[in-house]
Amino acid sequence: MQLQTSEEDAADVVYTTENGAPYSNPYDALRIGSNGPLLLQDYHLTEIFGSFDRERIPERVVHARGAGAHGYFETTNAEFCKNYTMMDMLSENGLRTPITLRISTVGGESGSADEARDPRGFAVKFRTRKGNLDIVMNNTPVFFIRDPAKFIHFIHTQKRNPQTHLKDHDMFWDYLSSNPESNYQVMRLFSDLGTPYGFRHMNAWTGHSYRWMKADGSWVYVKLYCESMQGVKNFTNTEATAIQGSNPDFATQDLFEAIEEGNYPGWTVYAQVLTPDQAEGFMFNVLDLTKDWGCSLVPCVEIGKFYLTQNPTNYFAEVEQAGFSPSHVVDGWAASADPVLQARMFAYSDTQRYRLGANSLQIPVNAPIVPVANFERDGYMNVNGNQGSRPNYMSTTSPIQLYNRTWSFDSHQQWIGGAVQSLSAVTEIDFLWSRWFWNNLTETDQQNLISNVVGHLGEAPTKSIRERATAIFAHINITLGEAIAAGVGVDVVNLTFPEHSAAHPTWFNHTIHSDSST
């Protein structure tokens, strides 16, 4: 991917001011005599301060800390994909689509340690022949919330206390313990999966159900799962704590150096598909982001692979200014009615208009490789010619061609199966995945999870918060709960939750087993 001009790369460039005029000495400040005041006519000095004073832009409100690289996606199973989607990039085996990937932590600031206990973001921009598609994932199949209105509360509690400006263990656990639908994500976060070894040794999931659509208007639910070719590898808490102290940039450095050495990281992409009919009878509400599907419940079928083959030439230009959004979709890939996804369809482009400006999609790393033609004009930093002399309205004399869409939105019958009602009601079904997860951990991993929770929850000063959080762990598994209770100095309180009536009864005979859950 070529984002820099050859002039910028050349070693023999001449030092100039921003207007391109050669200038003799970058260290010059003009003054009267040897000790006199500076001169307002020193345009070089005013320019360099004017530029420096404006270097910082708002960091991402979440996922501020991250690293990125470029590469390509290659389709390997067009036969399968074409049964379900008209996506151009999946239409031919061997077709390569250029990508940019950014991997991030969630709660820390831009300069924070990248080995913190946190989920990892995994955002991919596919520059397809039919426009850019962003798939904005995490290294986990589920999330803490299924009601988007909770997102701000959740994020505030994982960041800093408004008074002390410190990370606050009371806030952290107060939120999670009073919103128990988060329990499976919390179990994953406090296992060693919460401290992955760098950015290359972890898997990624879309989490949400999206929809694959065909030209005839038919559609299926789809989730994607990306499996690291490097294998899954994690730090223990002790190792992660040590590395945060000795090298807070470990993951960023590890990714950069691997690519620089030609040791290109890769991921295999699998799709899971459910028809709307299958979705209605499925064990979990497919619009519930707190539930995994698991490859043994819904087969994971390989559809392609991607590799990171090129480091950014300039971090700010190609990683900091990258703007990924679930609303950047292409034909054949569409949102489902998952309420969290619906909220994300708004939030990302909205924040990027603030963070990067109204014309953020003109920044080279964000611009599609195909021409853009529409009626959006002007605004700050409009740098690509502003669509020239083409009419800026639906002209009858010089029209831009309209794309002949053969499918119709009317045929999109959505199954909402209770997803939009009772978003916060927690029932027994919300603990199934956590129980499966706990039962499938090795004894060492179970002990690590216990000590990771004890080390963190034990720092929460308020006893009732420690007690409430412990009760949730005890509801998942009593041995787990008792060990945590002993570690954080509380008694185990019994909790009861109603059965989940909406789930399809026959699915409860299935044993949850997922080879996609590490």
Ligand code: HEM
């Ligand atoms: C970043 C909002 C849930 C993955 C962001 C950003 C916002 C945001 C505002 C900053 C974007 C930017 O500055 O460019 C939300 C909201 C959510 C939500 C409102 C729920 C209501 C999720 C979920 C996932 C996710 C469920 C994954 C499945 C990411 C990733 C990034 C990100 C990977 C970093 C993108 C990058 O590298 O630039 N989110 N988010 N988020 N979010 Fe979310």
